[in-house]
Amino acid sequence: MYKVVSFLIIFFCGVTHVSSQEPVEYVNPFIGTSNFGATNPGAIAPRGMVSVSPFNVAGKQNVLEKDSRWLSNPYVNENTFLTGFSHVNLSGVGCPDLGVILLMPTTGAIETNHLKYGSAYSNEKAKPGYYSTFLTKYDVQVETTATTRTGVSRYSFPKGASNILLNLGLGLTNEAGASIKIVSPTEIEGMRTVGSFCYYKPEEAYPVYFVAKFSKPADAYGVWKKPAKYNGEEAQWMPYNGKARLMEGYRKEVIGDSIGSYFTYNFDKPTQIEVKVGVSYVSIENARENLEKETQNASFDDIFSKTASSWNENLSKIKVEGGSNDDKTIFYTALYHTLIHPNILNDYNGEYPKMATRETLKTAGTRFTVFSFWDTYRNLHALMSLVYPKQQSDMVKSMLDIYDESGWLPKWELNATETTTMVGDPAGIILTDTYLKGIQDFDVEKAYQAMAKSADALENNPLRPGIKNYIEKGYLTTEQEGSVSTTQEYNATDFSIALLAKALNKKEDYKRFSKRSISYRALFDKNLKLLRPRNEDGTFYEPFNPLAGANFEKNIGFIEGNAWQYAFMVSHDIKGLMKLMGGSKAFSNQLQKVFDANQFDMANEPDIAYPYLFNYVKGEEWRTQKLVAELVKQYFQNKPAGLPGNDDTGTMSAWLIYSMMGIYPISPGEPVYTITTPVFDKVTIALDPNYYKGKELIIEKTGAKDGVIKDVYLGDALHKSYFIQHSDLVKGSTLKINLN
Amino acid sequence: MYKVVSFLIIFFCGVTHVSSQEPVEYVNPFIGTSNFGATNPGAIAPRGMVSVSPFNVAGKQNVLEKDSRWLSNPYVNENTFLTGFSHVNLSGVGCPDLGVILLMPTTGAIETNHLKYGSAYSNEKAKPGYYSTFLTKYDVQVETTATTRTGVSRYSFPKGASNILLNLGLGLTNEAGASIKIVSPTEIEGMRTVGSFCYYKPEEAYPVYFVAKFSKPADAYGVWKKPAKYNGEEAQWMPYNGKARLMEGYRKEVIGDSIGSYFTYNFDKPTQIEVKVGVSYVSIENARENLEKETQNASFDDIFSKTASSWNENLSKIKVEGGSNDDKTIFYTALYHTLIHPNILNDYNGEYPKMATRETLKTAGTRFTVFSFWDTYRNLHALMSLVYPKQQSDMVKSMLDIYDESGWLPKWELNATETTTMVGDPAGIILTDTYLKGIQDFDVEKAYQAMAKSADALENNPLRPGIKNYIEKGYLTTEQEGSVSTTQEYNATDFSIALLAKALNKKEDYKRFSKRSISYRALFDKNLKLLRPRNEDGTFYEPFNPLAGANFEKNIGFIEGNAWQYAFMVSHDIKGLMKLMGGSKAFSNQLQKVFDANQFDMANEPDIAYPYLFNYVKGEEWRTQKLVAELVKQYFQNKPAGLPGNDDTGTMSAWLIYSMMGIYPISPGEPVYTITTPVFDKVTIALDPNYYKGKELIIEKTGAKDGVIKDVYLGDALHKSYFIQHSDLVKGSTLKINLN
Known part of the structure; x- marks a missing residue:
């Protein structure tokens, strides 16, 4: 007070x-x-x-x-x-x-x-x-x-x-x-x-x-x-x-x-x-x-x-030290932008409209709305889980309310309408990610049931158009819009379902969905080392221009992007992708090409995690550090044009917040972060005692000013990986990132 | 019961x-x-x-x-x-x-x-x-x-x-x-x-x-x-x-x-x-x-x-005997039609919308609406006063409510909007007519004030456009739409104001409005023996075709009619008109011409009283009896096309009811009826004991079946006139109309 x-x-x-x-x-x-x-x-x-x-x-x-x-x-x-x-x-x-x-x-x-x-x-x-x-x-x-x-x-x-x-x-x-x-x-x-x-x-x-x-x-x-x-x-x-x-x-x-x-x-x-x-x-x-x-x-x-x-x-939940005034401005403005949507839908008295038909319902908690999940499943909800776990819990409960009301989880929900915008079925990723991060005060069995429903319903499935092909062939075909992109999205969700199935000890489902989650591999074109749409008869779509589809042009196989911008969007199976590409060296070469050929799009979600993928290749982590630092500088500035493009209800802002703090939730659904150089000397996140044992998470940058990461300590212990578990971070530890 | x-x-x-x-x-x-x-x-x-x-x-x-x-x-x-x-x-x-x-x-x-x-x-x-x-x-x-x-x-x-x-x-x-x-x-x-x-x-x-x-x-x-x-x-x-x-x-x-x-x-x-x-x-x-x-x-x-x-x-207030089934059908259907409008506007709880702005007001009585006064002042409200005096009293109270709410009496009021349809300022005629018929349970001083307001307001007067010319010259000029018709309407209202002024002992006003009520005479064209529009400079409008304007054609000087259809519409000054026309013989010749030349329009209000005007000429009353009987037969029938034209919210029906009963309120504002042959052998009107001393008014037809009127008795006394006071009728008398 x-x-x-x-x-x-x-x-x-x-x-x-x-x-x-x-x-x-x-x-x-x-x-x-x-x-x-x-x-x-x-x-x-x-x-x-x-x-x-x-x-x-x-x-x-x-x-x-x-x-x-x-x-x-x-x-x-x-x-x-x-x-x-x-x-x-x-x-x-x-x-x-x-x-x-x-x-x-x-x-x-x-x-x-x-x-x-x-x-x-x-x-x-x-x-x-x-x-x-x-x-x-x-x-x-x-x-x-x-x-x-x-x-x-x-x-x-x-x-x-x-x-x-x-x-x-x-x-x-x-x-x-x-x-x-x-x-x-x-x-x-x-x-x-x-x-x-x-x-x-x-x-x-x-x-x-x-x-x-x-x-x-x-x-x-x-x-x-x-x-x-x-x-x-x-x-x-x-x-x-x-x-x-x-x-x-x-x-x-x-x-x-x-x-x-x-x-x-x-x-x-x-x-x-x-x-x-x-x-x-x-x-x-x-x-x-x-x-x-x-x-x-x-x-x-x-x-x-x-x-x-x-x-x-709200903003004080994260305290940053070091960095310029502009750094702090873009950081707190980004945090401000992540606290706008999802927003409250229910009235003061708890009433809100039921999905679609709009009968009046009442909640004792908070009914959130504006769930732009194709965007936000990638990082924003992970940020909420870390910094505002009560809010994230309420968002999950709203998702389950929507499931109760409409029979389906939300995809792009807006004021109690399901707009069905964009592709994929991302709600399950958010549910899994939240649960596995330790926010478990919701009905996880219902959540699992809801996720499994859209993953398996072959008829009248509003969330997974093309599901028959997806299950039979492992991929959508050119008959369906954005067949490659959508296959990748379904894979990512199935991976999360598998993760949650495992946590809930549903072994059969774990196996089944794990298997489904890598079916995108059938779309890999060995020659191009890219994913490529397949026709209904199984042949690759011809003629195929991997560059087509950038800048929101309409494109066969891909939604809002081209083959380069989607090729690496399998963050749950980067090791599998490496194998397809011929090993880690070939992988990092191909990934570097995206940036060298100016195919990386900072302004849209499919490739948003790309800069962090070099962390999967031992010895190439410096590229992540360099790229992230460059992208932050180039695209995020203290001016009206200071976002790379549409903020996507805070997704771009969440990318910036994580990137400036030095960690990134690299594989949505998995409670893991990958590490890069923080912008600030010290970041202190106040942890919610109702969800986390630790009082605060501190990320400290030490050593040379503009160097690359030399080593990382969690508390006093040397942390030998560029990846770190959420559970390790929220114990109240200090993550020290030491540059040289 | x-x-x-x-x-x-x-x-x-x-x-x-x-x-x-x-x-x-x-x-x-x-x-x-x-x-x-x-x-x-x-x-x-x-x-x-x-x-x-x-x-x-x-x-x-x-x-x-x-x-x-x-x-x-x-x-x-x-x-x-x-x-x-x-x-x-x-x-x-x-x-x-x-x-x-x-x-x-x-x-x-x-x-x-x-x-x-x-x-x-x-x-x-x-x-x-x-x-x-x-x-x-x-x-x-x-x-x-x-x-x-x-x-x-x-x-x-x-x-x-x-x-x-x-x-x-x-x-x-x-x-x-x-x-x-x-x-x-x-x-x-x-x-x-x-x-x-x-x-x-x-x-x-x-x-x-x-x-x-x-x-x-x-x-x-x-x-x-x-x-x-x-x-x-x-x-x-x-x-x-x-x-x-x-x-x-x-x-x-x-x-x-x-x-x-x-x-x-x-x-x-x-x-x-x-x-x-x-x-x-x-x-x-x-x-x-x-x-x-x-x-x-x-x-x-x-x-x-x-x-x-x-x-x-409601319908049983008038009981008819004799006449064919069709006669009874057209009669009771007409009565039914007079009981549709004006209709109730207020809700069960008494609430109704204020004029124009529609704030919610409340009445302990009944707020009536659909006041088409240009039509209904001629006979419908007189019928209400005779048969349904409580309803008429409530209608008058609604008129005064409207005056309170809007500052003006209604003219063509519809669901709390003043539509300002048609010409004239007829509300005062209805107020006077009602009061002089003995229905006096309303604020007559307010009523008088309201009538006088529209009669005298020179500026922003929505009810009497052209009032400056009317007061200065005695008539509207061709600058104003329907200048002759409107002059006649204002005269008729001013006559009623004079009548009420007299009743309320307002001697000066009585003189002033009496004088104003005959100003139409300045529009009399001695050569045509018709009323004729005058220009702003006082000259008669040229070229002038007395036949123009029938059948709702647009016409200089006249609204919905021609010079023939308006010439006699001065029912309050028929004696003055006779004088202008050169005496009673010239008058009845001219009046007969309307019918002979097929200029009489049964389907519209201006000439609706014409058939009764022969009663003003001694010895010519048979023409009224003959014409009324013919018109009833010709225009009113038991079939869908059984009205002469638009019912005008019951005005045509009221004409029929009166005509079939054998009396007609010949000079609106004056509590007087003129007499013709009833269709029925006996008509019994149950009188409202709250307003009238008599229990019922009986009109009996006696003598030859299809003859003309020989004599008329009121009770046992010979009634030597074709006109009869309302007060004489509602004492509980029997009016015997004896044919030969």
């Missing part, structure tokens, strides 16, 4: 020094807001359901315009035309969705067309739980903060006629349909339809509900609606056809694709207005309760103070 | 005789469903908020199709393609609105496009509170009934797969936007946007809420949505773009212009399902309460029985 209080004093009294101490102060939320990082600088609480992000992707003035391309973020740093502040947003995803419930302060006469009321802006500031900017067109200062389920805005208006617009037509999502009702001159309620993430599953589009409360009653208010244009014979009698209408003082629901409300004020002096927007995926009543319970009439400053302190508490 | 019970025994035991006794059994709800009568045969309770009408105006198969023309009714008798049963409907209006919340039973696979699921139908039956038909495509018998605020349907399904669709996309209104949510396998809730009546006031479009309860849980259910087509760059990634989606088992709100729900059943034998749809203009909660309080788990048969008995009780 003392710590938080003293932190707050430092934080709010503006007496921060150059050598500021608190992790929260290093975070730069603008990192990832350019170069398609897809993060946003909006105010958000840790794992918050709500964020209040500037929305600047509408209007042709902008460099990247949401309707003229595939764009998955509400904010782009280089854009200049701001049309509001959206209250539910995704961070670091690859498809447009959410980005709705937009508030916008304006002055003068009411204008409801965002292309007309949009404004330039300047002087942006962002820190965890806070964003502010100045709207130059209106002379209005905007500040935003948030609790878990409530967005809070403070507008500093000049004297005169001012307005607060709530636009439910505009949004990043391509879904439409909203309802709005002015409850009183200080309150608005409504809902907005969102969904069809990645242009899939429109039949699961769903509502997000809100209640907005204003600190001062509006002097006048109303609703607008721009209806669809009527095309019948009667259009001749409808002079209003398709035109926006203002409904002054109107107090019932208005429904439509393009609707909004306005509150207007006549200020006789410069005045601040605070707006709180509570959100729920269950009901308007819950949105109101979320707002009331979480904000309790607290002021903007009080709310920000509480949220900032919550951020600091 | 005894009477009602015995009626029900007769009614339901099927032992009705040829000479059936009860008024309710004479009603033929198909009258007015052709020839643009705009009534519908749907089941409705007296003054019900809800009716359940067959909806057969969508689809090109139909003779009159709603989207290919101006069509203001949900049902047209000659149409053949039925696409559902709508739950809120207007009867006898001139503009399309409502006709929404459509239920449709189907069988087989789910089809959500009404153009595909629509059906032919046969064997229609309708009586007050009941409608049934057989859907030939599906082999489904449909029956509907209703309470005041709840529509009830009973579907007799064959064995097999069956569905009940609730379509919120389809509707007669041109407004769009709806919300639907499946609450449980037996309940659905939602809302539909309606409004823009007569293509006016889109900014006051408003929601109607509903809750639907099903007697058996659905075996499966879902919602559909057909979204608007997305036109951006991203459309290429949306294979579902603009296509209808089925959302099976979905349990949250779905919003859109084209949405609906389906309940499906698998019957192992023929099965009946009952669906109750409660409606409210305030909220879903109120719709649910309306349903629960009004139906109390009662069966279809119980509900129909209660509604039929309520109809019979």
